[in-house]
Amino acid sequence: MEPIKVLDKTFEEFIPGQQIKETVARMAAELDRDLWGKDPLFLAILNGAFMFAGDLFQQIQMPSRISFVKMASYLGTGSTGKVDQLIGLQESIAGQTVVILEDIIDSGLTITKLLEHLKSLQPADVKVVSLLFKPDAFKGNFHIDYLGMEIPNDFVVGYGLDYNGYGRNYRDIYKLKAE
Numbered sequence: 001m002e003p004i005k006v007l008d009k010t011f012e013e014f015i016p017g018q019q020i021k022e023t024v025a026r027m028a029a030e031l032d033r034d035l036w037g038k039d040p041l042f043l044a045i046l047n048g049a050f051m052f053a054g055d056l057f058q059q060i061q062m063p064s065r066i067s068f069v070k071m072a073s074y075l076g077t078g079s080t081g082k083v084d085q086l087i088g089l090q091e092s093i094a095g096q097t098v099v100i101l102e103d104i105i106d107s108g109l110t111i112t113k114l115l116e117h118l119k120s121l122q123p124a125d126v127k128v129v130s131l132l133f134k135p136d137a138f139k140g141n142f143h144i145d146y147l148g149m150e151i152p153n154d155f156v157v158g159y160g161l162d163y164n165g166y167g168r169n170y171r172d173i174y175k176l177k178a179e
């Protein structure tokens with residue numbers, strides 16, 4: 001596979017689409033096995049997780065729902081500084097089994113904040129699912145319940161992941177090429 005150019009940077013192939021496909025199928029089977037009958041509500045984290053969430057959800061057999069949410073930070077007034085909010089959650093999650101779908105967990109900050117928000121809404125259970133995980137960058141202290149694969153601390157694009165908004169449209173995942 002040829003390297004690709006996204007904006008000013010060159011990326012080389014890292015995880016072929018076929019391997020992603022097999023990983024997603026394995027994760028869907030694990031979720032079906034563990035959560036069947038629990039009527040889970042999947043929450044896909046926009047923007048990056050849209051492709052992973054779409055492919056994964058197609059493979060899910062159990063009765064379940066999916067919703068798309070986003071963590072956004074805005075500048076609060078006065079001394080409050082940056083405030084994070086959860087956008088797009090329409091459903092009540094009280095007493096529900098919630099399954100977070102994330103494309104990649106890097107520092108873990110996004111999921112840490114999301115978990116805080118969700119826990120205040122009193123779900124019965126929250127599971128964390130991520131296609132990719134960078135253990136060397138991780139600073140969180142939550143458990144990733146379902147993981148596709150661990151990767152080194154490289155910047156990656158493709159399969160929904162972007163570099164400044166571009167590069168999401170590839171079926172394969174690419175990593176930044178060393179200069």
Ligand code: IMP
Nearest residue numbers: 048105106107108109110155156161162
């Ligand atoms: P965290 O909050 O540091 O765990 O970062 C999670 C978010 O950062 C992900 O949802 C991605 O949107 C973005 N991100 C982290 N690493 C990468 C990467 O290598 N490529 C593209 N986006 C990334």
Ligand code: MG
Nearest residue numbers: 046047048049
């Ligand atoms: Mg993301």
